[in-house]
Amino acid sequence: MLKGIAAAPGISIAKAFLLDSEEFVIQQRHIPEPELAEEIARFEEALIKTRSEILNIQKKITEEMEVEHAEIFNAHLLVLEDRMLIEEVIEHLKKEKVSVEYIFMEVLKKYMDIFSKIDDEYLRERIIDIGDVGKRVLKNLLGKQLETIKTQEEPVIVVAYNLSPSDTVTLHRKNITGFITDVGGRTSHTAIIARSLRIPAVVGLENATKKIKNSDLLILDGTEGTVIINPDKQTLKKYIEQQKKQEEFRKRLLKLKNLPCETLDGHRIELSANIEFPEEIPAVLQHGSEGIGLYRTEYFYMNRTDLPDEEEHFKSYKYVAQKMSPNPVIIRTLDLGGDKFVSQLNIPREMNPFLGWRAIRFCLARPEVFKVQLRAILRASHFGKLKIMYPMISGIEELKKANTILKEVKQELERKKIDFDEDIEVGAMIEIPSAALTCDILAKEVDFFSIGTNDLIQYSLAVDRANEKIAYLYEPAHPAVLRLIKNIIEVAHDNGIWAGMCGEMAGEPHFALLLLGLGLDEFSVSPIVVPAIKNVIRSVKLEDVREFVREALKLTSGKQIEEFTKKFLKEVVSY
Ligand code: PEP
Ligand code: MG
Secondary structure: OEEOEEEEOOEEEEEEEEHHHHHOOOOOOEOOHHHHHHHHHHHHHHHHHHHHHHHHHHHHHHHHOOHHHHHHHHHHHHHHOOHHHHHHHHHHHHHHOEOHHHHHHHHHHHHHHHHHOOOOHHHHHHHHHHHHHHHHHHHHHHOOOOOOOOOOOOOEEEEEOOOOHHHHHOOOOOOEEEEEEOOOOOOOHHHHHHHHOOOOEEEOOOOHHHHOOOOOEEEEEOOOOEEEEOOOHHHHHHHHHHHHHHHHHHHHHHOOOOOOOEOOOOOEOEEEEEEOOHHHHHHHHHOOOOOEEEEEHHHHHOOOOOOOOHHHHHHHHHHHHHHHOOOEEEEEOOOOEOOEOOHHHOOOOOOOHHHOOOHHHHHHHOHHHHHHHHHHHHHHHHHOEEEEEEOOOOOHHHHHHHHHHHHHHHHHHHHOOOOOOOOOEEEEEEOOHHHHHOHHHHHHHOOEEEEOHHHHHHHHHOOOOOOHHHHHHOOOOOHHHHHHHHHHHHHHHHOOOEEEEOOHHHHOHHHHHHHHHHOOOEEEEOHHHHHHHHHHHHOOOHHHHHHHHHHHOOOOOHHHHHHHHHHHHHHHOOO
16 A cells, blocks of 8 residues: 555546556667668658647747747757757667667757756756657657547556646546556645546655556545555455445535535635636536636646637636626636746746746736736626636735736726726735735735635745645644734735635635634635535534634644644534
8 A cells, every 4th residue: 555645535446557658668679770771761750840840839839929939949949950969869770770769768868867967057957848859759759649648448547757737637538537646745736636627636655656557456545645556355345335435425415505605603604616627617516616716727828839819718717707607706817837837938947936937927027918818807707707816916016016907908998898897806815925914905905815825835834835745844724824814814804805715725624614713704615625615614603613713723733733623623513
């Protein structure tokens, strides 16, 4: 049994599908002397094909955006045209007489190794370009698709060293019933997407890709964070039964769907869902969510080579607005960066991407990209109840600048006589400690706050949310975090605005009790956990929970508070 971090709940039992081994099977085939010329020609063809692919991407980007964004690919072209590299491959090929893809890989690895040792940030970053181009050339040499995972004939559990958020998105509807990664944390975006897609997942297993072999039978328990390799009959039976029980429990909770989200003493709470894709709307409605508290729009920009245009944005926002109407939908503006990377925006790789040029910082520097999205949101606001939310606000200047740009877009629409909701609510995510501590200043400029604990925790405790090695330090109930949350909620109320939470903390039943007692107005959680949170809220009296929180806040460590909270949950909520 392997123990990792529980990333998405549920049990999955299926055969293992190792991603890397499947995608990078490069054989060391012997090539007889007379066929060497043919092998060289194959290599040159692959280089030409790759070059034309890259030129095509560049052309497309240049047509739709400024030229500078296409320049990122110049580095790729340079690698392809590097005579030294090409000649080295040909020389080795003639000497070793093995398949060119094998030689190419070896030479590429050698180059990447040399670059990784150079004490120059810029040159070190070229490893990414070499790797990317290398993948393309290999794809053309092997004549297959490397980027996407094919739909599987029978259900499989994907096992990988890492899956980027964009990889994870492509797992959707491919007969993949679980996933396991060596790296990652509970609030990494890969884990969040797994929950959205309702695919059980365990991350941060450190060496799963070494311990698991292709086609091993696996039991993945995404609630406990465990993986059992080739279980015996008895264990298998136990988990099949547990799987059934979980399904029954899930069905039981779904019966709460049409009941209000209120405490036993009649205190009403707004319970919404977080989504990444419009396709999640049926699941949102099916689980009885009252609205969307966070629509992560950045996924729009992923897995494509161009930028989405205004019409594309508009269509999706209008669809979501209409489907959820009259309930509200909070659209968060572009929050790229950190672990969400998009090549077509030419955001350079940075030393500290979570602290870098990202989210609202990027949008304020590139108002032409920002405005496309704002215009689309405003136009769609005519068709339902939309709200706008800015991510990663660190201080008042940013908030004012964002509001000024929004005002310009509104004026433009007015001039063109295009309908939109003039009273559209605007909110800020509070996910940076500086914002949490100055939220009395920020409150004057917005209609609501939504607390982003995924980032707030990582920034206040200095713990990378995606790093499994320090996951034990990532404590939502750390007194420092609770003090920040308490302050945000109190300040919001003092200023007559509401405070919600769209970070994953709100979706953990025991933490939900803490938040309820702290006075949180809105909980926005992954659609699948909506029923469980409703169950918790409907099981307690607000007065009792307030008393429990007063006691909890007297404790001195995150671990103690978490234990105390779990105990209270057991006492008050029946399952
Ligand atoms: C957060 O940081 O808590 C949040 C909800 O945003 P994201 O997870 O997309 O960073
Ligand atoms: Mg965030």
